[in-house]
Amino acid sequence: MLVHNRQDKMNKEEESHQPQARISEGDDEEVESEEDEELKICQVCGDRATGYHFNAMTCEGCKGFFRRAMKKLNSSQCLFQNACVINKSNRRQCQACRLQKCQSIGMLKELIMSDEDVEKRRCQIKRRKMKMTPIPLSPHQEDIIRQLLKAHKDTLDMTCSEFSQFRPLCRATMDKNSKHSEDLDSSSLSSSFSTMEEMNQEEKRQKKSIFTSLSHISDMSTYMIQNVINFAKEVPAFRSLIIEDQISLLKGATFEILLIRFNMFFNENTGIWECGPHNYTKDDVARAGFQHHFVDPLLKFHYKLRRLHLDDVEYVLMQALALFSPDRPGITQFKDIDLYQETLAITLKTYIDSHKAETGKRLLYPKIMACLTEMRTMNEEHTKQLLHIHDVQPEVSPLMLEVFSNC
Structure with a gap:
């Protein structure tokens, strides 16, 4: 009974592992196309797949299960001669057959990242999201x-x-040696002089x-x-x-x-x-x-x-x-x-x-x-x-x- 309760707890944890929060360790790079938009099937349990994980097309649940199973020191055993059929509804019942199915479709232990690498990857994703979200003015x-x-x-x-x-x-162009001043524009000071004497004084000033x-x-x-x-x-x-x-x-x-x-x-x-x-x-x-x-x-x-x-x-x-x-x-x-x-x-x-x-x-x-x-x-x-x-x-x-x- 205790074994079943622990197993159910683990299964609930893997089922709650959402795609938007995952660290895509060992995933093949996904290139979206019109064909990719079609429904993808997990090759382990038949659930909806989220992409290639550890070299195989799987759902998030089987991806998490394979990672945990490969990191555990002890191995589980099948009670039914290693002949369990794994599908979406019963995949939680036999870890041994589920793991065997994962390996049979080509999932590789070598692609699992270490805990340190997972943490680094998580930090990189966090920094990337922070860069995408502008920091407001304080x-x-x-x-x-x-x-x-x-x-x-x-x-x-x-x-x-x-x-x-x-x-x-x-805006007249003056020359140091010129004998006569150039014509001034409409804003010239000459228009403001009231006497000829003042005009002559302005001409002398302009010459200089x-x-x-x-x-x-x-x-x-x-x-x-x-x-x-x-x-x-x-x-x-x-x-x-x-x-x-x-x-x-x-x-x-x-x-x-x-x-x-x-x-x-x-x-x-x-x-x-x-x-x-x-x-x-x-x-x-x-x-x-x-x-x-x-x-x-x-x-x-x-x-x-x-x-x-x-x-x-x-x-x-x-x-x-x-x-x-x-x-x-x-x-x-x-x-x-x-x-x-x-x-x-x-x-x-x-x-x-x-x-x-x-x-x-x-x-x-x-x-x-x-x-x-x-x-x-x-x-x-x-x-x-x-x-x-x-x-x-x-x-x-x-x-x-x-x-x-x-x-």
Whole structure:
């Protein structure tokens, strides 16, 4: 009686072994086809089979039975001369004949995995499922994103309404030795002069101007720099740093943050920065004095970044990653800044994994990180050329010189 109770318990255990929870040790790889969709029969007991297990087509119950029987030291004996007929209803009654049937259809002990291998396989499956299921943002990460988005929206006017207050953009091509100024566009300052004397003074000023769009670009850059500073000051993690580190971070990152912000205005189809009613081309950058070995990579970078089609969260996390760079010159709170940058990087990766479709997120994170690295090289070239421009035509604002020099 005790033997029958123990046997019934074992049979219940094997019957409760569901396919979705199994470790497919020793299974042949299943390739589904139209024929595979037909009902498969267990070659041991005639029940519905779930695939090839240990070299034979069997059900989950016979698969589990064979694994356990092969691992047991003692062997069971048949009470009926080893002639039992094994089927779905009586397969529990004689272990000896059931095992003999398993071996006769080709099930192999050599394909049974060890307990250690089974555990490894189980862990692999668990990790695979975890990778397939995106990890949601933690409350702390969501709080970081809320802080950054608020700071971003408070300090970036997408209408660019303030741009109309800057000195007008002159698109004339000026030459150092020219005797006459070129005709100015409709936004020229000449339209605002009330007397001929004032017009003559403006002509004289234009004759001296080699970089005709520099005054407007300088005003615009100064305004945008002020907004970047205000953005940083709204971030609690930035305010917690000592003032010297705040200055070092801003000096190092302002150009990179400006690039990211201006990319939000960039039209990848036309190659134009559409800042509200104001449109800018790479020629406007060149007329401000920047040379082709800065302007060409600049335009190429904007195409590359814009084609990633980032949303506001990704843009703002990218700005924060540029800001909190622990390797900027003069940094003293290295560990604090490095830890926060790591937190930002993990937040960005988690956001992409949990919010982007599978096709769009696979390479997005490394591409963003590559853009952050690329901006470092452009940063150095921008500073070099800006200082040269100011030497030739001193119209670069004091704030620009302070932020971009010695960064």
